[in-house]
Amino acid sequence: MARGVAATGRDWAAVFTRGAVGSARVQLEQLTKRYGDLVAVDALSLDIAPGEFLTLLGPSGSGKTTTLMMLAGFEYPTTGRIAIDGSDVTFRPPHKRDIGVVFQSYALFPHLTVFDNIAFPLSVRGYGKEEIRTRVEAALELVQLGGQGRRMPRQLSGGMQQRVALARAIVFGPRLLLMDEPLGALDRKLRESMQLEIKRIQQSLGTTVLYVTHDQDEALTMSDRIAVMNHGRIVQIGTAAELYERPADEFVAGFLGECNFLPGTVQAFDAASRQAHVGLANGTIVAAPVANGVVPAGAVTLGVRPERCLIREGPGPDAPLIGRVQQVAYLGDAVKLYVAVEGGAETVVVKQLNREGLRVPQRGEVVHIGWASADARLFPRAVAAERSRPLAATPATGERVDHGV
Ligand code: ADP
Numbered sequence: 001m002a003r004g005v006a007a008t009g010r011d012w013a014a015v016f017t018r019g020a021v022g023s024a025r026v027q028l029e030q031l032t033k034r035y036g037d038l039v040a041v042d043a044l045s046l047d048i049a050p051g052e053f054l055t056l057l058g059p060s061g062s063g064k065t066t067t068l069m070m071l072a073g074f075e076y077p078t079t080g081r082i083a084i085d086g087s088d089v090t091f092r093p094p095h096k097r098d099i100g101v102v103f104q105s106y107a108l109f110p111h112l113t114v115f116d117n118i119a120f121p122l123s124v125r126g127y128g129k130e131e132i133r134t135r136v137e138a139a140l141e142l143v144q145l146g147g148q149g150r151r152m153p154r155q156l157s158g159g160m161q162q163r164v165a166l167a168r169a170i171v172f173g174p175r176l177l178l179m180d181e182p183l184g185a186l187d188r189k190l191r192e193s194m195q196l197e198i199k200r201i202q203q204s205l206g207t208t209v210l211y212v213t214h215d216q217d218e219a220l221t222m223s224d225r226i227a228v229m230n231h232g233r234i235v236q237i238g239t240a241a242e243l244y245e246r247p248a249d250e251f252v253a254g255f256l257g258e259c260n261f262l263p264g265t266v267q268a269f270d271a272a273s274r275q276a277h278v279g280l281a282n283g284t285i286v287a288a289p290v291a292n293g294v295v296p297a298g299a300v301t302l303g304v305r306p307e308r309c310l311i312r313e314g315p316g317p318d319a320p321l322i323g324r325v326q327q328v329a330y331l332g333d334a335v336k337l338y339v340a341v342e343g344g345a346e347t348v349v350v351k352q353l354n355r356e357g358l359r360v361p362q363r364g365e366v367v368h369i370g371w372a373s374a375d376a377r378l379f380p381r382a383v384a385a386e387r388s389r390p391l392a393a394t395p396a397t398g399e400r401v402d403h404g405v
């Protein structure tokens with residue numbers, strides 16, 4: 001991504017990098033980190049383009065922080081190699097890597113003013129007084145805290161403190177910025193505005209960013225590409241749309257967005273239309289496209305997103321499942337139905353946009369469910385224990401569930 005000029009008209013990159021190229025290329029090659037018998041990061045390879053905003057997304061314990069720490073130099077890999085702009089930095093100490101780092105806990109110095117907190121990385125690098133003042137004031141302005149330099153960290157809200165931490169991480173013009181769940185401690189509204197804020201700052205500086213989160217919405221909002229991690233490995237990497245539309249496996253489909261998983265068996269394959277005919281648990285046969293040229297056989301799982309499911313009041317060829325509405329969750333912008341499907345053990349979730357004229361079935365009502373065959377995806381049947389979270393069968397925390405009459 002090209003570095004640019006923010007809405008204020010100021011060339012921020014020029015202030016912090018003195019005209020030097022402001023973004024690094026990062027290559028992680030076969031990076032492995034073992035703690036005793038535990039493999040925290042497992043032969044991970046990743047190439048981050050200059051100016052790219054790349055997010056590691058994965059559940060807790062999947063190795064995100066360990067990967068970031070190795071890149072920052074706070075941990076050394078057991079095996080593998082790290083290169084920044086082509087130079088091997090695998091065992092270079094952190095202060096010689098010139099990387100900006102922001103952690104979840106803001107880690108500001110409580111006894112220093114906001115100004116002195118941000119000035120710290122410049123002082124340790126031996127910058128002169130005038131240069132420090134220019135840069136700190138520009139950094140404050142960039143994070144929209146102009147004129148707040150005299151305040152103490154405890155006088156600031158969580159969001160403001162996090163912006164001070166961000167200013168401190170960028171003030172010395174790093175070519176690479178690492179952020180580990182930096183918004184985890186903030187409430188939702190603030191988190192969402194900070195996501196856009198960080199993105200704006202990254203775009204105006206052109207800095208390469210490696211961002212870590214377990215929050216899928218955050219990853220979708222901010223990233224140029226997302227690497228989905230599980231068990232110390234990258235399961236799939238791509239743009240948000242690629243991962244959402246073409247998840248490589250059930251784990252990605254369930255972790256990035258919500259997905260209904262229906263067990264089935266491949267009965268036939270039609271080479272002309274490149275569609276498999278899949279028998280579902282209730283005996284109906286549905287068509288599903290074959291992805292990546294891999295023709296599935298035997299036991300499969302058919303995945304279909306809740307918002308791609310259609311509700312029909314009567315049976316029909318486009319509505320192969322029949323079920324009874326168990327719960328209706330009113331989400332405001334959408335309504336979710338949890339439907340217990342006849343002839344199968346699954347609960348299918350259907351999400352409908354709350355548009356004018358939407359008829360919401362009542363709890364207990366019988367409905368027919370279908371989808372366009374292009375919206376179904378086939379995965380080789382995973383062992384149940386491999387799924388790291390339950391099927392989309394129960395309302396997520398925070399959803400309001402209407403238990404009906
Ligand atoms: P994430 O950031 O994705 O939650 P981490 O990288 O922190 O995951 O951890 C990956 C795995 O490595 C976890 O099982 C964690 O318990 C383990 N781990 C992390 N740091 C250490 C350490 N210093 N010593 C022992 N095990 C660790």
Ligand code: MG
Pocket residue numbers: 064065066
């Ligand atoms: Mg972590």
